[in-house]
Amino acid sequence: MIQLTNHTMTTEQINERSIQLDQLSVREIVEIMNEEDQSVAHSVSRALPQISSAIxxxxxxMENGGRLFYFGAGTSGRLGILDASECPPTFGVSPELVIGIIAGGEKAMTQAIENAEDNAEAGKLEAAAQVTSRDAVIGIAASGRTxxxxxxxQEAARIGALTVSLSCNGDAPMSAAAQYPIEVPVGPEIITGSTRLKAGTATKMVLNMITTGSMIQxxxxYGNLMVNVQATNAKLKDRVVRIVQDATLADEETAKAYVSSAKGDARVAILMLKYNISQQEAAQALQETGGHFGKTIELLKK
Structure with a gap:
């Protein structure tokens, strides 16, 4: 019989619902996983005020030319790199705007690097080498104490950067090191301590909110259309045409022609259609507003 322990971190506690996990059928396993996962969104909802303030x-x-760095280890580090890597194709931003850094370096993306997460000095050195006082840093750790x-x-704070922490335990030591602490206690995992599960899901949800909310701002x-999408393959080229259609109510043939004239830039094609202007005029308007599509619309309305 498994004995329940009183571990201070809820992510390390034993989940009473899954004590007999190895005796369950596959259907019973996926049912309990699904039920536990449904609690994650509720846990995130309780942290929405803190998430909003951080965004x-x-x-x-970012409006003042700064960048966003994610620092994490293991699953947390991988999720940070994943979120950062999805920003350029989705929002058309530079790969240097959102940067993910993982303890142990690039090799740690696919392999466990022994003791990398325990090296506080390595974290300080990495931050010192890359972060400036104009930047923002989000430290990600399910435990809240990596x-x-x-x-x-700590090094980012010393430099003068904005600091945010994201953990999946309450009263996390990491929160004391950040100006904007975010805690999403998800409770015990169905496999004790396996924070790639609920904690990983919660982390992905919050990171999605942070970058998506930031990019919208x-x-x-435009509306709910990702007008900055980079058409790097056939699927995305078709999506650009559909975006232009949705934004302007143009037919497919017209949208394709304007996308071609706009050199694949959905924003430029939309502006050309909506305001009957040239590609050069649309591009110039975007440049004047720093690429903010909503402000460009307001500029052209005038």
Missing amino acids: EAIVRI PYVIGAL LGKV
Whole structure:
């Protein structure tokens, strides 16, 4: 019989619902996983005020030319790199705007690097080498106490950067190292301590909110259309045409012609159609507003 322990971190506690997990059928396993996962969104909802405040602060950083760094280890680090890597194709931003850094370096993306997360000094050195006082840093750790991440946050704070922490335990030590602490206690995992499960899901949800919310505020979205999408393959080229159609009510043939004239830029094609202007005029208007599509619309309305 498994004995329940009173571990201070809820992510390390034993989940009473899954004590007999190895005795369950596959259907029973996926049912309990699904039920536990449904609680994650509720956990995230309780942190929405803190998430919103962090996004507003990050937007101010980006509006002033700063970047966003994610520092994490293991699953948390991988999720940060995943979120960062999806920003350029989705929102048409530079790969240098959102940067993911993982303890142990690139090799740690696919392999466990022994003791990398325990090295606070490595976190400090990495932050010192890359972060400036104009930037924002988000430290990600399900436990809320990973030395590498705390070291990076401490050094970022010393440099004068904006600091945010994201953990999946309450009263996390990491929160004390950040100006904007975000805690999403998800409770015990169905496999004790396996934070790639609910904690990983919660982390992905919050990171999605942070970058998506920031990019919307920066004018990278029109309505709910990702007008900044980079048409790097056939699927995305078709999507650009559909976006132009949805935004202007043009037929497919017209949308394709304008997308071609706009050199694949959905924003330029939409502006050309809506305001009957040239490709050069649309591109110039975007440049004047720093690429903020909503502000460009307002400019051309005048």
